[in-house]
Amino acid sequence: MSCTFDLAHYRELLEAAKAGGYTCAFFDADPRPGDLLLRHDVDLSLEAALALAEVEAAEGVQATYFLMTQSVFYNLASPPGEAALEKLRALGHRVGLHALWPRAELDARFDPVVAWHNPDPPFMSEPVAGAANAMEQRFFQRDRYRSDSNQQWRSGCPHEELARGEFEWLQLLTHPEIWVYDGATMRESMDSMLAAEREARWRQLGKDRIDLS
Numbered sequence: 433m434s435c436t437f438d439l440a441h442y443r444e445l446l447e448a449a450k451a452g453g454y455t456c457a458f459f460d461a462d463p464r465p466g467d468l469l470l471r472h473d474v475d476l477s478l479e480a481a482l483a484l485a486e487v488e489a490a491e492g493v494q495a496t497y498f499l500m501t502q503s504v505f506y507n508l509a510s511p512p513g514e515a516a517l518e519k520l521r522a523l524g525h526r527v528g529l530h531a532l533w534p535r536a537e538l539d540a541r542f543d544p545v546v547a548w549h550n551p552d553p554p555f556m557s558e559p560v561a562g563a564a565n566a567m568e569q570r571f572f573q574r575d576r577y578r579s580d581s582n583q584q585w586r587s588g589c590p591h592e593e594l595a596r597g598e599f600e601w602l603q604l605l606t607h608p609e610i611w612v613y614d615g616a617t618m619r620e621s622m623d624s625m626l627a628a629e630r631e632a633r634w635r636q637l638g639k640d641r642i643d644l645s
């Protein structure tokens with residue numbers, strides 16, 4: 433099995449977790465043995481989030497998608513943003529707030545859970561008033577946490593350990609853009625994403641009654 437960052441291997445990761453006896457859990461209770469907390473920080477692309485969400489739903493698993501209200505890359509208040517929120521819920525996923533420190537303004541769109549975008553150590557794991565913090569100590573322990581940041585696993589792809597049931601429980605943070613768009617490096621994946629977005633922008637311009645003749 434090759435650990436490529438694509439949807440085929442993401443599916444294999446989910447299969448490995450099932451083989452290892454893990455079940456999906458969320459940020460609404462302390463993790464218990466056998467829990468798998470699938471977390472997605474949606475930094476760049478709602479389209480990528482939806483593509484990954486469909487794969488998970490087809491595999492019968494549920495994740496928590498952390499969406500931004502202050503992103504420079506997407507607008508959650510736009511019609512596609514609202515549709516994305518609705519679709520994630522319809523597929524059975526949870527939605528948390530991917531917040532820009534220090535603003536964590538939760539409204540009815542979100543479950544009471546926050547994950548800071550690009551957090552600095554002093555506040556990363558600090559409690560948040562009225563919500564869980566995905567990085568507070570009860571959810572974030574070094575040997576029970578893996579992340580694909582910038583298309584690199586710091587401690588390796590966890591599929592083998594998952595299949596063998598080696599984690600007591602695991603918080604698995606993945607970024608949808610990395611898995612949905614092709615590329616062997618973060619730069620290549622971003623190039624694929626931007627190419628797709630260029631096409632999408634042309635379609636949006638047409639819909640916005642811009643004369644493209």
Ligand SMILES: [Zn+2]
Nearest residue numbers: 434435589591
């Ligand atoms: Zn792997």
Ligand SMILES: [Zn+2]
Nearest residue numbers: 473475549550
């Ligand atoms: Zn982020």
